[in-house]
Amino acid sequence: MQAEIITIGDEILIGQIVDTNSAFIAKQLNKIGLAVYQITSVQDDRAHILKSFKEAEDNADIIIITGGLGPTKDDITKKTIAEYFDDELVRDDSVTINIKSIWKNYINQTPSQVNLDQALVPSKSKVLMNINGSAPGMWLERNGKVFISLPGVPYEMKALMDNEVIPKLCKAYKFPFILHKTILTYGLGESNLAARIEDWENSLPNFIKLAYLPSLGRVRLRLSAKSMDRNLVETEMQNQIDSLLPQIEDVFVGYEEDESLEAIIAQQLIKSNKTLATAESCTGGKIAESFTAMAGASSYFKGSIVSYATETKIDILKVNESIIDEYSVVSGQVAEAMANSVLQLMRADFAIATTGNAGPAKGDSDAEVGTVFIAIASKKGVYSQQFNFGNHRTKVINRAVNKAFEMLQKEILKK
Secondary structure, eight states: OEEEEEEEOHHHHTTSSOOOHHHHHHHHHHHTTOEEEEEEEEOSOHHHHHHHHHHHHHHOSEEEEESOOSSSTTOOHHHHHHHHTTOOEEEOHHHHHHHHHHIIIIIOSOOOHHHHGGGEEETTOEEEOOTTSSSOEEEEEETTEEEEEEOSSHHHHHHHIIIIIHHHHHHHOOOOEEEEEEEEEESSOHHHHHHHTHHHHHTSOTTEEEEEEEETTEEEEEEEEEESOHHHHHHHHHHHHHHHGGGSTTTEEEEOSSOOHHHHHHHHHHHHTOOEEEEESTTTTHHHHHHHTSTTGGGTEEEEEEOOSHHHHHHTSOOOHHHHHHHOSSSHHHHHHHHHHHHHHHTOSEEEEEEEOOSSSOTTSOOOTTEEEEEEEETTEEEEEEEEOOSOHHHHHHHHHHHHHHHHHHHHTOO
16 A cells, blocks of 8 residues: 655745655654655646646555645635545535634634635545644545545644544554664765675565665665564564674664754763753854754753854953964864863863864865864863865765764763
């Protein structure tokens, strides 16, 4: 059994918004063992939508549609669904009650007719009540295929997926058990990693697949197993991981299922009751942003100083001018001084500092574009490493952030 996801809206196709709905839906479907065959984005155009419905029905068993359910004239999904099912729109009293309740409790106004008309649904549909908004979800079936239409507003769609769609699908169908384990590695490129584990990869059973997911400075190894026999999947997955880890123990940093390396580091800091501070120059606060984007960061993250200008390093972090004059502002000595200073200033257990030349110009230093020094300080001492991350500014910054995570985690794990 397979699913297809269709997102409807011109705003997606012109790049005005990023389609995060498809990623969420695909992840939720995968958790219950329903594979996604294809994801399609179409414009707010009747003929285009009808064509996508027909193609999806030929491809998949479950078709999930998001978007185009608003009250304005450009939102044509509902009318097009009714046309595709040779149906008519009828008013659903329960949806009307929901709309009036929302307007009374949260908007303090009487809903207009255009809002009340969102209670019009295809007569053949089962309503999926959207308690967070005025546009209901809809479930239609034909020839053994299921069409599910959801609003495009992300928090409304997510609530309907969790509370209505997933429970109904699990009740109606029996899906295979799917298990993913993602192993996070740092410091070894994709091709070298593949060469190292080639024999192990070739010996994987046919129901376990391996995917390489490289990014700047890291490679994730995603193992995916699928079978109706849950015990077989779980047992064999662990056997394969146990066989793999001794071959990559020097680059293995943890598991990443729904979590990033920074989330893993956060858990390690919380578990050990340790704290972190950062002093960032070339990375411009991206390391700090990565941690503070996660809930609960205040329990381990003390703060950050973005000392982008040389004078800020001197005035705020108290980096000695003589060090800068002798070694340059882009140097290991300055990175270490920055790390030591913010460690003491924030009274933290660990500190990260970055200084470098991300380009395109050389700035206050003669260092080549792409040169970055990263320092890690702790109560045991401080050390730094020099890197050259190329000549593309965004790439340099992101690789520096990832390398800083790698260095910090290794320092945390030291005995």
